[in-house]
Amino acid sequence: MTKNSATVAVIGSGVAGLSAAIRLALQGKQVVVFEQNAYTGGKITAFEKQGYRFDMGPSLFTVPHLVDELFELAGKTPSNYFQYHTHNEVCRYFWLDGKQITLFPSVDRNVEAITTVFGTESGKRVRKYFDDARKKFELTAPFFLESSLHKMKTYLSPRVLKVVSEIPRLGLFSTLDDQNKRYFKEPKLVQLFNRYATYNGSSPYQTPGIMQMISHLEHGMGTHFPVGGMHAISQSLTKLAQELGVQFELNAKVERILLEKKQVRGLVVNRAERMFDIVVCNSDIKHAYHELLPKNMRRPKKTLAQEPSSSALIFYWGIGQTFPVMDLHNIIFSEDYKEEFHRISSNGPFWEDPTIYVHISNRLEVNDAPKGKDSWFVMVNVPYDQGQDWEDIVGKVRRKIIERISSVLGKDIAPLIETEEILTPPQIHSRTSSVGGALYGTSSNERMAAFLRHSNKSSSVKGLYFCGGSVHPGGGVPLCILSGKIAAEWIEEDE
Ligand SMILES: Cc1cc2nc3c(=O)[nH]c(=O)nc-3n(C[C@H](O)[C@H](O)[C@H](O)COP(=O)(O)OP(=O)(O)OC[C@H]3O[C@@H](n4cnc5c(N)ncnc54)[C@H](O)[C@@H]3O)c2cc1C
Known part of the structure; x- marks a missing residue:
């Protein structure tokens, strides 16, 4: 020091x-x-209710070495403060017509899974998708993510010349959706890989194709989850800061x-x-x-x-039964993804066909739910708050997602909800001062x-x-x- x-x-x-x-x-x-x-942590906070523990904000944890690095800089052993599981699945995807696929943090396993479930796809093209995502990430992350774009020094670095020479291949001039259609014939796969736009609250029909690189974070760099849940990130960093003499008011x-x-x-x-x-x-x-x-x-x-990024409606449900067909991360896709994003980006009225994300932390953190039960974080993307009637929207979304999840699981889940909390965009705003409850700025x-x-x-x-x-x-x-x-x-x- x-x-x-x-x-x-x-x-x-x-x-x-x-x-x-x-x-x-x-x-x-x-x-x-x-x-x-x-409390400290902002969006990374948690609560407990009737024997269930829920992370309130983020649930997907990528690039763990960025957390570890902070302990290492301080000369500490990261695992004395913060540990994480490395998981063997990225996400389970479900469609309402019964189609399902699981993807993995392994290109080989993904090529096999995709070509087996969707006979339309060429293994070579599928592999190229993952290879290109990796190349885009490795080429641009040091420039776009790890350096300031507002310093002359950044533009004088030799790596910028490389980025500039690759511009035609980065997908800056096409949308993520257009780009994904070049790799996949099957619309369900285009939809699946379009979802990476939501990692920064954008629409795949507007955000540029370079966002393909986000998929590399999960498929190429691994899937992780903190021991103690996401909350452990903010709490272990607060502890480290205090040990270094940082005062918290x-x-x-x-x-x-x-x-x-x-x-x-x-x-x-x-x-x-x-x-x-x-x-x-x-x-x-x-x-x-x-x-x-x-x-x-x-x-x-x-x-x-x-424009602020999109926001979300989150239902935290203690479910009185466990459903092994679902893993740590699960997505039930909408039937019309394009219209879903059109409604979100134009702040249109309630869309009756939402994509549903279900995160079940007790798949890895077994104490997050009582034995034989599940702790569900159920989220749908919605526009940022512009004064909508959230009470009305919450009621409609709740009915729709119960209907959809019940249909996928073949069981009415409504009577299984033992405990419930709901988070809306105005609440995200009031808790964190994020304007409109935007999740990603x-x-x-x-x-x-x-x-x-x-x-x-x-x-x-x-x-x-x-x-x-x-x-x-x-x-x-x-x-x-x-x-x-x-x-x-x-x-x-x-x-
Ligand atoms: C429901 C949800 C799901 C998400 N899912 C993911 C995910 O799966 N993976 C992922 O990587 N990211 C996810 N995110 C996004 C991620 O949580 C955020 O990008 C990140 O945590 C934001 O951190 P931050 O440091 O910008 O600030 P925030 O977490 O927004 O914290 C800002 C802090 O500043 C405080 N503050 C603001 N104004 C003042 C003031 N005037 N005086 C004093 N204090 C003030 C606030 O109270 C708050 O504590 C999600 C977010 C939400 C809400």
Whole structure:
């Protein structure tokens, strides 16, 4: 640890704020994290009810080494703080006509599974899909995900030349849907691989084909799940931060960021002024500009005009029976995926044909449900909150998903629901200040979305930095951890 007495305030204890706080403490800075909730972790939180445990937010865990890396940087053994299962299945997919397929974290097994279940497909083309996803990931991740797109240095790196020379093959000029149709004849497979658009809250009919690379995270880099559930990510990182001297102030909503002559001075928290040399803002970028920063300051208009990503309705159900046909991650696909996304991106009325995601954490974390029962996290994608009648929508979605899951399982699940909690977009907003309850900051529906995301550093205020799902490189746990890294490294460089 280097000696450096700069004081840093981090606004928010989401996974990005935790990642930044840990790295800044390791730089020797005095770090205070202000969190409006009574708990740390932001979207990565959990609850227990009647013997069932539920993760409330993320359920898919990829790129675990990004979590491990934070412990390693601190000279700790990661497994003393955080452990995870490595699972042998990616996801089980179901269609209403009875078709089913399971995919794996293995290209060979996927080629076999796909060509067996869908006789239309050529093994060579299927293999090419996975190979191309890997190539796109390996080529672009260091540029688009691990570096700032707002630093000249990034563009001077030799790897950028390689990315530029590959642009025609990256799929930047076609949609993910168009791209997937080049690999698969079977519409169900196109639908299956289109679902990777939802990993950042986008539509496969608008987001560019480069998003194919997301599938490599699961099929090429493995499927994992933390011991203790997703909540273990935020809690183990909070523990590490505390051990490194980071102070946490909970129930501490930041009301304003104080500036003087284009330089950060500190914050107003619970009506008191607190002075800091540096502020790292982990809250949603729209919340930061609309609520925390002075109204008369220069704003990145194009960035703030970006559409929020989609949101979700989540039903947490304790189910009084176990269904072995379902695994850790399961998807029951809609019949008209295109119309489903059209409704989501145009904020159309309730769509009666939703795709349903069912996550059953007790497949790996057996104590998450009483013996012989299941802990279900059931989610459908919905538009971000724009004042819709959520009570009405919740009722309609609930009836529809019970009908669909019952049809797939061949058993009425309604009487099996022993306990229930529901999370809506307005609740996600009020718990995390994510505008509209967007899950992943802004959507990536535009080709240039990556370049329109807000930088990790303010261009007009000295000492002000940003991390989290609504800024570069985007939403999802791994990218948020990287955003904390990029912000902390930038602070160090600026010194
Ligand atoms: C239901 C759901 C399912 C998801 N599924 C997945 C998944 O499977 N895999 C995946 O990788 N990602 C998933 N995500 C997305 C992922 O959870 C997020 O991208 C990530 O956790 C966001 O982290 P963050 O650091 O940006 O901030 P957040 O988790 O949004 O935390 C921001 C924190 O800042 C605090 N804050 C904001 N404003 C203030 C203020 N003024 N003063 C004090 N505190 C403030 C908030 O209270 C909050 O704690 C999901 C999200 C949700 C909600």
